[in-house]
Amino acid sequence: MHKYVIKRLIMLIPVVIGVSFLVFFIMSLAPGDTARTILGEDAPIEAIEALNEELGLNDPVLIRYGRYMVGLAHGDLGTSYKSGRSVFTEVMSRFPDTLKLAFWGMVFAVVLSIPIGIISATKQYSLIDSVSMVFALLGVATPNFWLGLMLIIGFSLHLRWFPSGGSEGWKALVLPVITLGTGCMANITRTTRSSMLEVIRQDYIRTAKAKGVGYRSVIYKHALKNALIPVVTVIGLQFGSLLGGAVLTEAVFSWPGVGTYLVNSIKAKDTPAVLGCVIIFSICFSIVNLCVDILYAYIDPRIKSKYK
Amino acid sequence: MAEHDTNYTLEIKDLEVRFETVDGVVKAVNGIDLAIEKGKTLGLVGETGAGKTTTALSILRLVPDPPGKITGGSITLEGKDLFSYSEKEMEGIRGSQVSMIFQDPMTSLNPVMTVGDQIAEVIQLHEKIDQKEALKKAMAMLEMVGIPGNRGSEYPHQFSGGMKQRVIIAMALVCNPHLLIADEPTTALDVTIQAQVLDLMQKLREKYGTSMLMITHDLGIVAEVCDNVSIMYAGRIVEHGTLEDIFNSTSHPYTEGLFGSLPNIDNRSEQLKPIPGLMPDPTDLPAGCAFHPRCKYCKDICKSRVPAVTKLSDTHMVACLAYEEGTGVTLGGDGHE
Amino acid sequence: MENKKAKKRSMAMEVCQRLARNKMAMLGLAILVVLVLCAVFADVIADYETKVVAQNIANRLKGPSAEHWFGTDEFGRDIFARIIHGSRVSLVVGLISVSVSLILGGILGAFAGFYGGRIDNVIMRVMDIFLAVPSILLAMTIVAALGSSLVNVMLAIGVSGIPTYARIVRAAVMSVKDQEFVEASRAIGATNVTTIFREIIPNCLAPIIVQATLSVAGAILSTASLSFIGLGVQPPDPEWGAMLSGGRNFLRDAVHLTLFPGLAIVITILALNLLGDGLRDALDPRLKQ
Numbered sequence: 001m002h003k004y005v006i007k008r009l010i011m012l013i014p015v016v017i018g019v020s021f022l023v024f025f026i027m028s029l030a031p032g033d034t035a036r037t038i039l040g041e042d043a044p045i046e047a048i049e050a051l052n053e054e055l056g057l058n059d060p061v062l063i064r065y066g067r068y069m070v071g072l073a074h075g076d077l078g079t080s081y082k083s084g085r086s087v088f089t090e091v092m093s094r095f096p097d098t099l100k101l102a103f104w105g106m107v108f109a110v111v112l113s114i115p116i117g118i119i120s121a122t123k124q125y126s127l128i129d130s131v132s133m134v135f136a137l138l139g140v141a142t143p144n145f146w147l148g149l150m151l152i153i154g155f156s157l158h159l160r161w162f163p164s165g166g167s168e169g170w171k172a173l174v175l176p177v178i179t180l181g182t183g184c185m186a187n188i189t190r191t192t193r194s195s196m197l198e199v200i201r202q203d204y205i206r207t208a209k210a211k212g213v214g215y216r217s218v219i220y221k222h223a224l225k226n227a228l229i230p231v232v233t234v235i236g237l238q239f240g241s242l243l244g245g246a247v248l249t250e251a252v253f254s255w256p257g258v259g260t261y262l263v264n265s266i267k268a269k270d271t272p273a274v275l276g277c278v279i280i281f282s283i284c285f286s287i288v289n290l291c292v293d294i295l296y297a298y299i300d301p302r303i304k305s306k307y308k
Numbered sequence: 309m310a311e312h313d314t315n316y317t318l319e320i321k322d323l324e325v326r327f328e329t330v331d332g333v334v335k336a337v338n339g340i341d342l343a344i345e346k347g348k349t350l351g352l353v354g355e356t357g358a359g360k361t362t363t364a365l366s367i368l369r370l371v372p373d374p375p376g377k378i379t380g381g382s383i384t385l386e387g388k389d390l391f392s393y394s395e396k397e398m399e400g401i402r403g404s405q406v407s408m409i410f411q412d413p414m415t416s417l418n419p420v421m422t423v424g425d426q427i428a429e430v431i432q433l434h435e436k437i438d439q440k441e442a443l444k445k446a447m448a449m450l451e452m453v454g455i456p457g458n459r460g461s462e463y464p465h466q467f468s469g470g471m472k473q474r475v476i477i478a479m480a481l482v483c484n485p486h487l488l489i490a491d492e493p494t495t496a497l498d499v500t501i502q503a504q505v506l507d508l509m510q511k512l513r514e515k516y517g518t519s520m521l522m523i524t525h526d527l528g529i530v531a532e533v534c535d536n537v538s539i540m541y542a543g544r545i546v547e548h549g550t551l552e553d554i555f556n557s558t559s560h561p562y563t564e565g566l567f568g569s570l571p572n573i574d575n576r577s578e579q580l581k582p583i584p585g586l587m588p589d590p591t592d593l594p595a596g597c598a599f600h601p602r603c604k605y606c607k608d609i610c611k612s613r614v615p616a617v618t619k620l621s622d623t624h625m626v627a628c629l630a631y632e633e634g635t636g637v638t639l640g641g642d643g644h645e
Numbered sequence: 646m647e648n649k650k651a652k653k654r655s656m657a658m659e660v661c662q663r664l665a666r667n668k669m670a671m672l673g674l675a676i677l678v679v680l681v682l683c684a685v686f687a688d689v690i691a692d693y694e695t696k697v698v699a700q701n702i703a704n705r706l707k708g709p710s711a712e713h714w715f716g717t718d719e720f721g722r723d724i725f726a727r728i729i730h731g732s733r734v735s736l737v738v739g740l741i742s743v744s745v746s747l748i749l750g751g752i753l754g755a756f757a758g759f760y761g762g763r764i765d766n767v768i769m770r771v772m773d774i775f776l777a778v779p780s781i782l783l784a785m786t787i788v789a790a791l792g793s794s795l796v797n798v799m800l801a802i803g804v805s806g807i808p809t810y811a812r813i814v815r816a817a818v819m820s821v822k823d824q825e826f827v828e829a830s831r832a833i834g835a836t837n838v839t840t841i842f843r844e845i846i847p848n849c850l851a852p853i854i855v856q857a858t859l860s861v862a863g864a865i866l867s868t869a870s871l872s873f874i875g876l877g878v879q880p881p882d883p884e885w886g887a888m889l890s891g892g893r894n895f896l897r898d899a900v901h902l903t904l905f906p907g908l909a910i911v912i913t914i915l916a917l918n919l920l921g922d923g924l925r926d927a928l929d930p931r932l933k934q
Contacts, residue, residue, distance in 0.1 A: 018774035023786055030790040141915040143866055145873050146889055146907035149896060157897050203415040209370055210410075211430045211479065212402035225420045244781035244870075251874050252893075262782075263874050266789040278786055282778045301420055301463040 004297065008290050012283070017069070019282045020275070024068060027271050028061050068275075077279070078272035082265070087276035091258055095280065097167055098257030101249065102242050104173060105180035110235060113185045117192025117231075122219055124197065132189060139186025144245050148179035148252035165254035172253075180249045184238045191234045195227040202226075229300050236292030240285050317386060317486050317519035318344040318367065324380035325362050325371060325543075332591035336362040338543035339381070341617075342521075344487065344536075349513070349520040351534035353527070353566070357587045359543040360523045364489045367521075368408055369398050386486055404434035407480035408489040412496045413473035417464035424450070424460025427479050434483050449478040453508060470501035474508065481512050488513070489521045494529065506533060527566060531555065536623075539563050542588055542598035549624035559626040561603045561639065597629060605630060607637045663927040670923020676916035684733040691726030706899045716901040719891060724901065727883035728909050734884045735913060738799050738868045739861035745803025747857060750810025757811065758818025765815070772808040780805040781867055788876045798877045802864050813856060817849030851928040858921035862914045869910055885910050 052058050056067060071078060077087035120129040155175060156164035162175050199205065200223055208222045247259035254260070258277055265273035297303045320342040327334035337359045344350045352360050365371045366378055369390065383390045385406060393401065402408075410416050418426060427446035432439065447457030453474040455467075464472060473493060480488055490509065494502040510533060513520055522534055530537055530551070537554040539547040539562065547560040558564050565583035572578050585602035588594055594601055600610040610629055618631040630637040664670055683690065701721030709716045715724035757768040775783065787801035869886025871877035878884040880891075885906040892902030 014770075015774060015777050018770070019777050022774055023778070026786050027790045031792070137915060137918060138911070141862075141911050141918055143869055143873075143886070143889075143907065143910050143914075145870065146903070146910065149889065149893065149903050150907070153896050153900055153903070203410060203412060204418040206370070207410065207416045207476070207479075208418065210368055210402055210408045212399045212404060212433050213429070214396075214399055222418055222421075226418070240779040241781075244779040247782070247785070248870055248873065262785070263876075266785065266876065269789075274786065274789055278778060278782050281782055285779055286777050299420065302465045305463070305466065 005294060008293065012286055012290065015286055016072075016279070016283060020069065020072060020279050021065060023275055023278050024065050025061070027275060028064070030269070030271070072279075077276035080265075080270055080273045082268045082270040082273065087272045090261065090273065091276050091280050094256060094258045094261050097255065098246055098250070098259060100173070101176055101180060101255060101257060102239075102246050104177045105242055105246075105249075106184065106235070106239065108177050108181035109184035109188055109238070113188035114192050114228075114231070117189045118196055118219070118224065118227075120189070120193040121196030121200065121227075129193075133193075136186040136189045139182050140190075142182070143248075144179050144183050145248040145252050147182055148175065148249055151175045151179060152252070167255055176249050176253045176255055179252065180242060180245050183245060184242055187238055188231065188234060192227065192231050195230050196223060199223045199227040225299060229296065232292055232295055232299065236289045239288045243281050243285055315345055316343050316384075317346050318342065318521070319384040320363070320367070320381065321384075322381040323363065323366060323383065324378070325359070325366055326377055326379050328375045328377070329591075334590040335543055335593060336376070336590060337366070338593075340538075340540070340543070340545045342538055342545070344519045344521060346486075346519055347513075347517045348535040349522055349533055351530040351537040352521060352523045352540055353525060353530060353537060354540035355525055355587055357590065358540045360540055361491055363540075364408060364491055364521065364523060367487075367489060368402055368406060369393075369395075370402075400434065403430045403480075403485070404483040405485050406487045406489065407483075407485040408491065409473075409476050409480045409493050411492040413469050413476055414496065416476055417472055419464055422461050422463055423467070423475050427460070427475070427482055430479050430482055445482065446478075449482045450475070452512070453478045470497055470505060473497060473501075473505050477505070477509060477512070481516065481518065484516055485518060487519045487521065489523070491523045492525070493522075495524075495526075502529075509533070527570065539566070542593055543590070544598060544627065545625075546599065546628070547626045549620075553621070553624040557620075557624065559620060559624070559631070560628050561605055561630075562599050565602075605637060605639050607635075609635050610637060660927050664923055667923040667926060669919045670927070673916040673919030673921075673923065676912060677920060680732055680913060680916070681736065683729050684736045687730045687733050690729050691723065693730060706895060706902075708899070709901055715905040716899070718888070718902050719895060719899075724888070724905055727888060728885065728906060731883040731885045731888065731906065731909065732913075734795070734878060734882060735865045735868065735910075738795065738802070739864045742799045742802035742806065742864045742868075743857050743860045745800065746806030746860065747810050747853065749803070750807040750812075751814045751853075753807065754811035754814030754816075755818050758815040759822065761819075761822075768811065769815075772811050775805070775808045781870060784867055784871065785876060788871060793876050793879055795878050795882065798868055798871055801871075802867050805867075806860055806864070809856060809860070810853070813852050814849050817852075821848050855921055855925045855928065858917055858924055862917035862921070865910065865913060865917075 056064060059067075068078065075088060077091065079085065080087050080090055083090065116132050120132050123129055152164045152175065155161050161171075163172050164175075166172050200219075205218060205222060208218050213222065246257065247262060249255065250257045250259035251263060258280065262274065262277040264270075265277065320340060322339050322341065323337050324335075324339055325337040327336055340359075340363065342350065342352070342363070352363065354360055362371060362376070367383055367385075367390070369378075371378060378391070385401070390398075390401075417423070421429075424443055424446045427449055428439065428442035431437065431442040431445050435442075437445075443460065447460045450460055451457045455471060455474055455478075459467075464475070467475065477493075488509075493509070494505050497505060506529065509520075512518070520533075522529070524530060534551055536550050537548070538545050539554070539560060541562050547554065547558075547563050549557070549559075554563065555567075558567055562583070565581075568581045569583060571580060583602055588598060588601070594611075596612045597603070597606075597610045597615050600606045603610065607629075613629060613635075615627040615629045616632065617625050617627050619625055620631065628637075629635040630639045687693075699722070701717075704717050704721035705719055707713060707717045707721075713723045713725065715728065718724055718727070753768050753772070757765040778786075783805040784798075784801040787804060788797050791797040791800070868877055868884065869889070872884045872886035873890045875890065878887050880887065888906040889903055892899070892906070895902050
């Protein structure tokens with residue numbers, strides 16, 4: 001089992017290399033002169049040339065990438081064109097705020113969605129089922145930034161219960177977390193429900209009943225563990241959407257996280273910063289998926305025995 | 309039969325089960341009588357769709373409630389009326405007084421629980437012992453079905469089909485039920501494994517004195533393990549008797565057809581004689597005798613009159629108009645083999 | 646050959662019948678039809694120059710009225726007209742970006758599935774790398790590099806959707822490959838690539854149709870998201886997400902600026918999801934009861 005974990009951790013390295021190459025390559029397609037953007041349109045040509053030379057921007061793509069990779073290996077994500085500081089520092093200083101948002105968003109989503117999904121499945125076609133399915137459909141269809149705006153209008157501007165921006169105190173966390181987590185919650189609810197429905201139809205559930213296992217035990221002991229297997233996978237995948245959604249949520253609530261930094265960096269054409277943000281996000285996503293895979297192996301003995 | 313009440317593990321009288329579906333009302337079981345004596349095995353024979361599994365599930369009251377409903381009759385287990393029990397009481401009975409094993413062993417075990425835990429669960433549900441003790445007993449039971457006890461910590465996917473079925477048998481018999489219901493327990497297994505499993509079941513039954521309801525469509529298995537046989541068609545029992553009655557004095561045209569459709573090893577060139585036609589649509593059963601569209605002795609009266617049960621001997625019963633007085637239906641010259 | 650065609654036609658009919666029985670899916674379909682009509686006849690419903698683009702500061706931020714059903718925005722433009730024309734943008738982006746994903750992803754998947762071995766390995770590793778980046782971030786990066794415009798948005802969303810279709814087509818090709826191989830070993834001559842394609846398409850049509858419907862929904866959502874943070878469609882193009890971005894500054898007093906474009910997005914995506922779910926159920930062979 002430990003071998004499997006270590007093997008997967010090592011496999012993260014080629015992924016990080018691949019992602020960094022992909023993103024680097026995309027950014028290198030950008031038209032326009034970086035030095036000119038930094039120094040301004042009116043800067044003298046010599047200054048522009050000098051800066052291009054200094055930043056190594058005249059070298060071919062692969063060489064520039066090579067240099068970047070060497071830096072990456074040392075944990076150096078380059079220097080921000082805009083602020084002149086280390087991208088790593090810039091991103092990491094904002095990372096805890098984004099992580100806070102993403103974490104609570106996922107907790108919010110999972111804690112609510114799994115029970116609702118179970119109840120929906122066990123009381124199929126009841127009122128609770130219909131209502132929660134309608135909400136789930138709406139949750140999936142609603143853009144999270146619009147939900148955020150609507151929540152601000154209702155709870156911030158009119159009811160004044162929660163602030164509409166900033167990140168001070170737990171009150172500031174409520175609306176952004178709801179905004180971010182709702183889409184995930186809708187997806188996980190639907191998955192839990194359909195997975196439970198599938199499992200309840202299985203032969204081994206009938207066997208359990210024929211043994212005299214009571215209803216509660218059938219659902220929570222026999223069915224649930226089996227039903228959670230696909231749900232866990234979906235949770236992992238949803239985390240990616242969550243990270244993307246965090247960018248939008250931060251924009252709506254002026255949340256000082258990596259997402260806001262990313263958007264500002266894109267607008268300022270601060271390539272190293274953009275690269276740094278995307279790479280960090282990808283590493284985060286990959287680690288979460290790795291955790292999901294490990295959890296998967298724990299829940300499903302068929303997978304576990306493959307990796308013993 | 310009434311005087312022998314205490315000799316019967318199971319008595320079913322006039323059972324009726326209906327399913328209400330979008331396509332119509334499915335009359336799965338239409339008034340059947342079954343009785344199993346203590347320690348004996350009753351074979352319930354019929355093609356797929358005859359209502360055998362539904363009958364079995366009715367005994368455990370596990371017929372899926374929407375859409376199924378038991379609409380009539382009574383089931384008595386060891387003299388006690390099962391329909392009078394609450395759901396909680398039924399849970400107490402399932403697995404401990406009546407056990408059922410199903411057709412497909414590959415999917416009948418919970419993939420995320422160890423085999424030992426699944427057997428121990430049955431024990432703990434019905435006996436007041438702690439988990440350690442239950443596990444010990446579970447392992448002992450595994451040994452009894454021919455599986456090393458220490459394999460109790462393994463998961464179902466680590467066992468072959470035949471071994472899974474043994475585990476299921478262990479689970480079913482570990483609490484010493486009065487009645488074991490086996491629904492086509494060997495159909496999904498290889499032929500060689502079939503024999504082993506049947507053998508095992510016989511051994512255990514003899515040891516514990518368990519009565520058995522063996523549901524099957526395979527007459528060979530009937531000959532091996534059954535004491536009495538009931539032939540079921542379209543939700544009704546069309547013939548019932550001891551093994552000798554059914555095999556040597558076959559009476560109902562359907563039973564005759566079942567035997568006739570077996571290939572004759574002594575005369576390989578002889579053509580196979582399948583029963584023409586198909587089992588009727590349970591939402592639209594034929595009037596009169598349900599078998600009449602496929603019966604080669606069918607007369608007009610068969611199309612409108614439902615046959616009553618005719619007693620041919622103390623042990624042998626048949627439901628066919630050919631045995632009733634004054635119907636004019638005959639079975640030609642070869643009604644009895 | 647004739648038999649096969651007849652069988653396919655009757656299967657298609659059966660799928661359509663099953664879909665028709667699904668009321669929610671039909672509702673989604675109906676909404677989509679209305680949407681498409683709005684997009685096609687946008688110019689007839691609301692003239693572009695006068696209503697969508699022309700600014701009329703005196704008329705700004707007026708609430709819903711008989712003249713302006715959804716009110717006017719911060720530049721005095723009629724919101725209803727902008728939403729109608731916005732449907733055009735959304736539909737175009739949705740269809741084109743999904744087509745890009747489908748074609749590029751499909752080709753990659755077909756190669757991977759058909760040739761197997763090393764080529765399969767390489768292609769799938771590359772797809773895994775794409776998938777390691779959350780899709781909207783990937784789209785953002787592409788737009789960041791190439792600049793904010795409608796075309797770049799379509800390209801960006803299209804590219805980020807490639808791995809999904811690569812997987813679907815690869816799976817379909819691999820399942821057919823096993824069958825075709827047997828035939829091929831009996832046939833004289835090399836396996837005809839066109840024949841393979843004729844077999845592949847029916848095999849993956851079902852999951853692709855379902856996925857495409859849901860992808861269009863995702864694409865519309867992504868476009869709105871990108872425009873919301875200023876990376877997508879540029880003003881004065883009427884795009885629903887961009888309209889929401891503009892309305893942000895007026896949340897307190899002019900809710901209608903954010904309410905209606907948002908509702909348009911929700912309803913569109915809801916309709917596509919209902920249809921997609923319905924298609925998935927109708928095409929699921931297991932649901933035959």
